[in-house]
Amino acid sequence: MLIRRENKSDYESIYDVVKTAFESADHADGNEQDLVNALRNGDSYISELSLVVEIDGIIVGHVMFTKAWVGDIPVLALAPLSVIPEYQRKGIGTALVKEGHRIAADLGFAYSVVLGSENYYPKFGYVPADTVGIQAPFDVPKKNFMAYKLREDAPEACGVMRYAGEFGIT
Numbered sequence: 521m522l523i524r525r526e527n528k529s530d531y532e533s534i535y536d537v538v539k540t541a542f543e544s545a546d547h548a549d550g551n552e553q554d555l556v557n558a559l560r561n562g563d564s565y566i567s568e569l570s571l572v573v574e575i576d577g578i579i580v581g582h583v584m585f586t587k588a589w590v591g592d593i594p595v596l597a598l599a600p601l602s603v604i605p606e607y608q609r610k611g612i613g614t615a616l617v618k619e620g621h622r623i624a625a626d627l628g629f630a631y632s633v634v635l636g637s638e639n640y641y642p643k644f645g646y647v648p649a650d651t652v653g654i655q656a657p658f659d660v661p662k663k664n665f666m667a668y669k670l671r672e673d674a675p676e677a678c679g680v681m682r683y684a685g686e687f688g689i690t
Contacts, residue, residue, distance in 0.1 A: 521612065522574040523619050526582070530572055531557070533579040537572075541602035552600045555686060559586050564684030568623055569596070573603075573612050580607040583616040585624060585632060590654050591679040595667075596624055597687070598634040617644055621670060630674035631667050633681055638663040645669075653677040657689050 526534060538553040559565055564586040573581035581603040585596040598620070603612045621644070624632060633649055634641055635656075646666035649656065654677050656665040667677075683689045 521615065523571055523615055524574065525568060526570045526572050530579060531560075534572065534582045537579055537582050537604055538600060538602040540604050541608075542600070544605055552602070556582070556584055556600065558686040559584060559684060562586075562684055562686045564588065564597075564686070566596075566627070568627065569620055571616055571620060571623075573616060575607070580604050581612040581616055583613075583620050585620050586684050588633065588684060589682040590631070590677045593630055593675055593677055595631040595633055595654070595677070595681065596629050596670075597681075597683055598632050598636075599687075601636075613640075614644075621668065625670040629670050631677060632670055633665070633667045635660060635665050638666075641666050641668075649681070653679070655680045657681055657683065 542552045569585035583601045588597040646668045648662045649667035
């Protein structure tokens with residue numbers, strides 16, 4: 521398994537991976553692959569934090585972390601995380617998230633925030649975001665809007681998270 525930054529020649533494969541991964545997802549709106557393309561072309565895109573997993577030369581997983589804000593603190597939105605179904609439950613998503621966290625901390629980010637499964641993300645240390653002072657900008661169960669402190673010296677967060685415009689959250 522090779523984890524690396526995405527590059528332009530990967531875009532079509534990533535589109536297919538994201539689309540395929542979310543076709544069978546419990547909670548999906550069907551445009552996750554288009555969101556990836558939109559985020560990639562926006563101001564919140566961080567090339568170092570759009571990662572792929574390659575196995576035998578084939579991209580089987582992808583994760584994207586993009587810049588968001590809580591007050592004046594830059595944070596990250598983890599979305600989406602995609603692994604094609606036949607490679608799920610083999611540690612690929614875990615590897616992508618952990619490598620993303622490592623890079624994000626090195627880049628100086630304080631928190632990663634995710635809207636996701638309360639059964640999956642806590643294994644990485646994600647906790648309900650309101651426990652670290654981050655509020656959702658929409659109505660969602662607190663157990664599904666989670667944050668992970670990337671650095672011990674992270675400043676205290678306090679406020680509503682502002683996602684990149686491409687998410688369509690106002």
